[in-house]
Amino acid sequence: MKKRTHLLFSVFSVLILSSFFSCRQEDEEVVAPIVVEDTDQTLQNILITGWVYEVMREYYYWNDYVMPPNSYEQDPEDYFYSQLNEADLFSFMTNDYQGLMEEFSGVYTSMGYSPFFGRLSSTDEIFIAVEYVYPNSPAQRAGLQRGDIILAIDGQRLTEENYYDLYTQDQYTATLANYGEDSGFIVTDETLSLAAEVIVADPVLHKEVISTADKTVGYLVYAEFISGDNQAWLTSLDIALDEFAQAGVTDVVIDLRYNPGGEIEVAQYLASALAPTSAVSGEEVLVRYDYNEQLASSIIFYEGESSENVVSTFINTGHQLNLNQIYFLTSGSTASASELLISGLDPYMDVIVVGEPTLGKFYGSWVIPDLVEPARHNWAAMPIVLKYTNAVGASDFAEGLTPDYAMEDDLLYARPFGDPADPLLGTALSLISSEQSARTLIDRGHKPYTDLENPVKSQKSKLLLPNSQISTEGKTEFNF
Structure with a gap:
């Protein structure tokens, strides 16, 4: 996803930010001001990492365990995930705030079906099962239905290494398969062409x-x-x-x-x-x-x-x-x-x-x-x-x-x-x-399969x- 950035930090602002975060908590050691090379990416990392630290110290449920970054130059996302409590499997951050809010509104770009990713037990067979299809979506118009099984995308059989990358393309051709308890997956001749568009979900x-x-x-x-x-x-x-x-x-x-x-x-x-x-x-x-x-x-x-x-x-x-x-x-x-x-x-x-x-x-x-x-x-x-x-x-x-x-x-x-x-x-x-x-x-x-991420x-x-x-x-x- 493309990052939309506003590089408004001067070197003076960086020093102020460093001082603020080093002195903000009484129980933390005061650290020396950060001296960094004055580049756009470095300044942006300092800005975002400092913002992450402030957010986590103020609002995170386990905020007592949040530590200041070793360097405000480090990758903000790496810093965020390094501060999560071991019981926390759910916090996340994204560089596409507008896209996130579109998802929550129910109007966003998608093919319009909900995938389940699985691996057939005792095999390397990866598949996508369709949980449901939104009405009037590209998936429905292409003929995709709940329970359909996708075994290949753009002619490539799904593997644990490629299944998510193939699924998240803006357009592709899906190859359907049937499943039998004795036969396993059998690829059919049926293929569906899908292209993402703005849907109403x-x-x-x-x-x-x-x-x-x-x-x-x-x-x-x-x-x-x-x-x-x-x-x-x-x-x-x-x-x-x-x-x-x-x-x-x-x-x-x-x-x-x-x-x-x-x-x-x-x-x-x-x-x-x-x-x-x-x-x-x-x-x-x-x-x-x-x-x-x-x-x-x-x-x-x-x-x-x-x-x-x-x-x-x-x-x-x-x-x-x-x-x-x-x-x-x-x-x-x-x-x-x-x-x-x-x-x-x-x-x-x-x-x-x-x-x-x-x-x-x-x-x-x-x-x-x-x-x-x-x-x-x-x-x-x-x-x-x-x-x-x-x-x-x-x-x-x-x-x-x-x-x-x-x-x-x-x-x-x-x-x-x-x-x-x-x-x-x-x-x-x-x-x-x-x-x-x-x-x-x-x-x-x-069930004869295991869930994938x-x-x-x-x-x-x-x-x-x-x-x-x-x-x-x-x-x-x-x-x-």
């Missing part, structure tokens, strides 16, 4: 009212907790909830298998629409937040203990379903705001989870760009700034939330959304209908806090 992927023998079930597949420009995606969510209400649904299944998280305000909104009216009208606690000591003191001093940055409560959305029980479908990709939704509702209603253990992320972040105007650089940091607990203090589920009914989400046998033959959805429907549980449904045992999903596995208006003496007001 409505997180309401699928909504449907399903009638069983004795129940009416609302089924919602939700991809990401984002509100969109001008709250567009909250409106989309409202439409789905209203359709459920008008159909008189007795039960609701929320499919979060591929939902990596997003904005806390959207999780709060959906939780409030699902929760019992008593919890909403009483403005009961959904979750509480814990920060580093200095930041917690500042927030409480300037905003009070009832601030939305201290506690998130149920709110009246005008679209309440007033449920006493709720079903969630989960996988190892279910993370962050998704987990907050499940955990936050648990003290108030019967929460039934079907699927795989979730990721296990009970931390939240702020997006922190350069706050000087005009911005001196295009970097943004997303450090972990808090840990959340639900109303009864539950947190620290590092191994993920444990499902009530364990069932693997095997993408080699993926069914269309809403198909009762999907083992996870079928399980929930059978439980709702008081039929036999999913344990009697087809269960192929352990998905940087796209890792970056999106975030819990973003609402806009913060923290003002402290001598500091700029922050509005993330």
Whole structure:
């Protein structure tokens, strides 16, 4: 990605910055001013590394362990990651702040499908399985569907060394394959030409009212907790909830298998629409937040203990379903705001989870760009700034939330959304209908593949806090 930089530092400014950071913390040694060669890249590294240090000392959840850089000339990204606590698997920074915010808005450049990267067990066979496809995207127009398997791109078989580089190209030809338990992958003659473009990624992927023998079930597949420009995606969510209400649904299944998280305000909104009216009208606690000591003191001093940055409560959305029980479908990709939704509702209603253990992320972040105007650089940091607990203090589920009914989400046998033959959805429907549980449904045992790294999903596995208006003496007001 291209860096947009504003090299506004003079040598005098560098010396001032050096003095500021060397003297800022009483418990740190005073270091001599930095003497560096006066080059644009060196000055830029000094600027950004100093900015990273300030951000981490002020806002990082484990800020007591943040040390000043050995040299402000060092690579800012290397310095940032060197300061992360060993328990922190989620903080990150990017040199494309504008691109990051476009991702969070749901309008960005993409081919429009969500990939799962896997390696077939006991082989070197790498594949991409399609988790879902956004409507009206290049992928959908090309004919790509949920459950399709890509085994080669531009004629190159996927390997652990090339799969992500090939996938992230702006355009390519994908070669599809079929899978059989006995035959393994068999390459087909089918190829699809794909080219990225600006797409509108409505997180309401699928909504449907399903009638069983004795129940009416609302089924919602939700991809990401984002509100969109001008709250567009909250409106989309409202439409789905209203359709459920008008159909008189007795039960609701929320499919979060591929939902990596997003904005806390959207999780709060959906939780409030699902929760019992008593919890909403009483403005009961959904979750509480814990920060580093200095930041917690500042927030409480300037905003009070009832601030939305201290506690998130149920709110009246005008679209309440007033449920006493709720079903969630989960996988190892279910993370962050998704987990907050499940955990936050648990003290108030019967929460039934079907699927795989979730990721296990009970931390939240702020997006922190350069706050000087005009911005001196295009970097943004997303450090972990808090840990959340639900109303009864539950947190620290590092191994993920444990499902009530364990069932693997095997993408080699993926069914269309809403198909009762999907083992996870079928399980929930059978439980709702008081039929036999999913344990009697087809269960192929352990998935015949292992997960590979998905940087796209890792970056999106975030819990973003609402806009913060923290003002402290001598500091700029922050509005993330």
